[in-house]
Amino acid sequence: MNAAPEAQPAADPSALAQAPIDAPKLAVDDDGWQDTRPAPWRRYFARVFDTLLFAWTLSFVLSTLLAATAPTAFEVFYGDDGLLGIPAIDMVLTVLMPVPFLALLLGLTGTTPGKWLMGVRVTRRDGSAIGIENALQRELNVYLAGMGLGIPFISLVTLIKSHNRLTTDRVTSWDRGNDWVVTHRPMGPAQVLLGTLGVLAVIAARIILQVLAA
């Protein structure tokens, strides 16, 4: 936060910096979203939503640009026998490609489309965004320790480990020791509606993927 210190109290200066005894706790200096209890499933669905959204969009944009400007390179990745036809490579790239864009959003605004839907925010305690560099570092750590590089089976193990750690220690390995805090939108009708939409979108995307694969 940039401000307030210049404002002087109207009463006795000794009252300065003395929080009234019944002042509510403030996890982050920002409106709403003060719930700091672990919410692993909200975070999981936020991550999956973001990954699918950006991976699909980026894949479409990149494949279009490659097809238009470098057909041979297009064939290497997207052709009939292209690298992305190999499931393991496809999954690794699917999880990796969104990282810079998620870092940009998270680093500048504290949230991402999936996180916004699921009511998750990552900011410093003064409410400011954590910055692109920190966000990129965090996203890479999530990619490594949380998503297991997107490698099938390894990813499942790292997800379970991260879930257990979050519910037990109340903090993930990629957030521990850093100067930011993960807060959540209070659970109310709006959050239930948005969360349901997010989960349904993820399920629909999974079904579409299955149909396309078949």
Next chain:
Amino acid sequence: MIYLRADGRTVGPFDEAELRGRVAAGELPLATMSWCEGEDTWVTLARRWRVPENRAAPLAAIAGIAGTATAFFWLEPWMYAAPLPLQRAGVSAAACAALVLPAIACSVGYWRHTARRGKPTFLAVASTIAALLLGLGAAGQALILGTILENRRATENGSIWYEPSLDALVIDGGLGVSLIPDLERELARLPDLGLVLIDSGGGLLDDAITAGRLLAERNLTVRVDGECASACVALWSAVPDREMTEDSWLGLHRTSSEGNLPASWLRAWTAEGDAQQAALLRAAGFSARLLAAQRETPPEEMHWISAREAADEGVRFRLVAVEEDDDGPAEAAIDR
């Protein structure tokens, strides 16, 4: 009296009037957290005082994204529907840029306008990224479309004219991009037309099939008078009422797709074209042997069959003998 948060500490209490004055003077941001005794939660001064938000900026950003999305999804159909001289790569790219750049400008303007606590809002950054990605996608699509259109334009365009002495519309030469507009124009001009004569080495398959369907809708007879090869055979086969003069020939071979585009796309398009053509030929009575000949003859070669041979192979059409005499052409039809 109001308490504020500053540097992670609670300070105050302050008099509300004084705080309003400091906010008005620009000394205190509206994003400062505030709390009064008895309240359940902290809120920003903006929310406490219900300072109205500027609605124009988000609307502009949303309009920008919507514009980009519209450009993205309608570029291809728009370019195909555009007049022929406009169907060029440069025009499609310019149309794309004309729609995408304002969208990005809207988003960036919104970003700068709504920066809060020195940081842009989520919607501003998300809209900028969305506009950028959609813009890049649209640009790529425009380039691909341009390549396809340039290839289409490279196909030779034949001539279409009405021949009064034969009371027939004549299609002579390549079946290029001008085939459909020329044909539509002539058909609209000739409501009583009954016969179409065709002599063509082929051209664009999709356009040939569309032309065939246009002629079929008018219940016209299409007669091969000379040679009809490649896509021309698809056109002829798409019309139920077919004729060939005795000295005419049909040319069959595999379809082909060309251009500086991914090989897997060209293969898929070729396979699709072959399947379309085979379905039309099968429906017109072409035998399995002729279908195999069409399938096995490479695009750079041609498998020619005479009118007699075609009739013997089961192709359904009327064989027409044309003899010139003093009164003009006389016709003798043999029904098959």
